[in-house]
Amino acid sequence: MSDTPKSLDALRERIDAVDSDILRLISERAACAKRVAEIKTQEDPDTVFYRPEREAQVLRRIMALNEGPLDAEEMARLFREIMSACLALEQPVKVAYLGPEGTFTQQAALKHFGHSAVSLPMAAIDEVFREVEAGAVHYGVVPVENSTEGVVNHTLDSFMDSSMRICGEAVLRIHQHLLVSSNTRKDKVSRIYSHPQSFAQCRKWLDAHYPHAERVAVASNAEAAKLVKTEWHSAAIAGDMAAKLYDLERIAEKIEDSPDNSTRFLIIGNHDVPMSGEDKTSVVVAMRNQPGALHELLEPFHRHAIDLTRLETRPSRSGVWNYVFFIDFKGHRDEPRVAAVLEEVRLRAADLKVLGSYPMGVL
Ligand SMILES: O=C(O)C(=O)C[C@]1(C(=O)O)C=C[C@@H](O)C=C1
The missing domain is CATH 3.40.190.10 (Periplasmic binding protein-like II)
Known part of the structure; x- marks a missing residue:
């Protein structure tokens, strides 16, 4: 911005003017959303107001258009909140x-x-x-x-x-933090509460820093944070929200063993989501219990060059040695290529349930 004012007063005047524009534009956007709601209701009295595919497109577009100085994710988070407020006007x-x-x-x-x-x-x-x-x-x-x-x-x-x-x-x-309350004797922590998953994510850190503290598993991190309020010798492992909610101090931050945890x-x-352009599909498949079943199941995905993003096996609840596979892959069920694979899998499987096609996470 070559014409950015130089003095503090002039900059604040500029910010006030920009805020007025933003206010007017957000209000205009909200009025459009209200009108969208009227049209949706006219078209179908049982309409669904929340449209995940459209929201993903709006956020992706903003991220692509953004030229800084705020980074694209930060900008998308602001638009996330604007859209959330617009949707709340609809419903x-x-x-x-x-x-x-x-x-x-x-x-x-x-x-x-x-x-x-x-x-x-x-x-x-x-x-x-x-x-x-x-x-x-x-x-x-x-x-x-x-x-x-x-x-x-x-x-x-x-x-x-x-x-x-x-x-x-x-x-x-x-991000996991070690949290204490204002009553805690920080040098006397002998018990740590957390959810089993959080303990597992911080195992090495705990072994190095609190090898002798008792680790007590509870139902959630928030529950752990709550318990700490009442005991002077205890700490909790939990995230930012729990720390804020229970007003706890972080005595060690980001203690998870893996930096990209x-x-x-x-x-x-309870409804299907149309294509957003970058989608994933999740299915659950039961295969007959015979040699080569997994290969038979995956072969059509390979042949149609469909990218699998996750494959999990769970014991089926019916039949002792039967297994079901949870598969996530890139693409939407309405794409012809994906529809063709699903049709082939349906013929080979004992059972196939499409859990949904949905936009890939944007933020
Ligand atoms: O486009 C729509 O269908 C809208 O309702 C508008 C809007 C938005 O604010 O952009 C709001 C809610 C929907 O989830 C998607 C988008």
């Missing part, structure tokens, strides 16, 4: 997540839907599924895999008995 979206309040799953829900969504904590993964199934909430958010600790079996198992569809994914960088979350809902 306040209710989202159930694996609680309690302050968990990484809540952080993922807010990252995906923005802060205008109403987020409701649930005590267990199957409760999140049940709430969505019952129509008590519009969407649910559950963890599915961690880069260090692997898959969340409970989530995969819940899909076997459910008709819920996957409408999106969110990937969160997970991240968790993937799934957004579950």
